[in-house]
Amino acid sequence: MTPLEEIEDLLARVAMADRRAFGKLYDRTSAKLFGVCxxxxxxxxxxEEVLQEVFVTVWNKADSYRVNGLSPMTWLITITRNRAVDRRRARKLPPAPIETADLVPDRRPGPEAAAMARSEQARILACLGELPRARAHLVRRAYLDGDSYADLAQATGVKLNTVRTWLRRSLISLRECLSR
Known part of the structure; x- marks a missing residue:
């Protein structure tokens, strides 16, 4: 069983209120999700607070994860990112400076989690590399740093709808690349 299949299996067992599976899911994914937060x-x-909220959500909503060909980590990371962005916006923090666009290294995962993270990271970075440099930078700022579309429009001097279109097309390209 691959690490992703194991996480998918754990999510299915968590949906049936299996506490042991929940503990294993936490052990396998918390370091990566904490890095996102x-x-x-x-x-x-x-x-740490957001990560706790994320795992409460996972416990309550695990049955909403569907095996759809997408990575279970994608589902978990999306929940995590959205919670963290909501918290950031609630604090009304300014957008992260452009210099922080590099990925924060995750120092706590075990060997299996690190290998899985490297594999996923390599695929994502390879696909981001296929995008024009400026578009890849916008995707990073929007989906990793939590910048709003309005923040990006202001930073680039481009109309809001143009930024939305660029990001939408970039995400479509990334999805196609990741499905290969």
Whole structure:
């Protein structure tokens, strides 16, 4: 069983209120998800709080994950990112400076989680590399740093609807690339 199949299986068991599976899911994914929280919030305490909220959501909503050909990590990371961005916006923090566009290294995962993260990261970075450089940068800022479309429009001097179109087309390209 691959690591992603294991996470998918754990999610299915969590949907049936299996506490042991929930503990294993936490062990396998918390370091990566904490890295997402920390990247968006840049505050360890806030990131820990958001991570706790994420796992409460996973416990309550695991039955909403459907095996759809997408990575279960994508589902978990999306929940995590959205919670962290919501927290960041609630604090009304300014957008992260452009210099912080590099990925924050995840220092706590075990060997299996690190290998899985490297594999997914390599695929995503390869697909981002296929996008024009400016579009890849916008995707990073919007989906990793938590910048709003309005923030990006202001930073680039481009109309809001143009930024939305660019991001939508970039995400379609990334989805196609990741499905290959």
């Amino acid at each position: 920390l990247r968006v919030l840049n505050d360890r305490e806030e990131a």
